[in-house]
Amino acid sequence: MLLWRLWHILYAYSVAGFSISHLLWGPGLHGVALVVAAVAWVVGWVFQVASAYRFRRVLDTLAKGTGEEVFKTADKLYWWGSVFAVVAVGIVLLFVAYILLGVGFLTTKIRS
Numbered sequence: 001m002l003l004w005r006l007w008h009i010l011y012a013y014s015v016a017g018f019s020i021s022h023l024l025w026g027p028g029l030h031g032v033a034l035v036v037a038a039v040a041w042v043v044g045w046v047f048q049v050a051s052a053y054r055f056r057r058v059l060d061t062l063a064k065g066t067g068e069e070v071f072k073t074a075d076k077l078y079w080w081g082s083v084f085a086v087v088a089v090g091i092v093l094l095f096v097a098y099i100l101l102g103v104g105f106l107t108t109k110i111r112s
Helices: 002-015 021-066 070-086 088-107
Strands: none
Touching (some): 021 070, 021 088, 070 088
8 A cells, every 4th residue: 555655656746747766766876976986085095195105215316316405305295295185284285395396406406
C-alpha cells in the first residue's frame, strides 16, 4: 500500500513538470564529487611536498655555489610552505619563498 502511494506521488510530481531524477540520484552524486575533489586535493598536496623535497637539493646547491643566504631562507620557506599548503598558511609561505627566490637571483654576483 505504501509503495502504491509513493508511486502516485512520484507520478503526479513528474506529470506536473518536475523531474524526479534528483530524488533518486542527486544526493549520492554530490557526495562522490566531494570525495573526488578531496582526493585530488590530497594527491596534489603530496606531489607538492615531493617536488619541494627535490627542490631542496637545488636550492642548497645554489646557496653553496653563490654564497647567497637568501636561497637557504627561500629553501626553508618553500619546504614549510609545501608542507602546510594543505591549509591556507602554506600558500602564503610559498608566495614569500618565490619572492625570495627572485631576490636571490637578482642579487647574485657573477664570479669571474
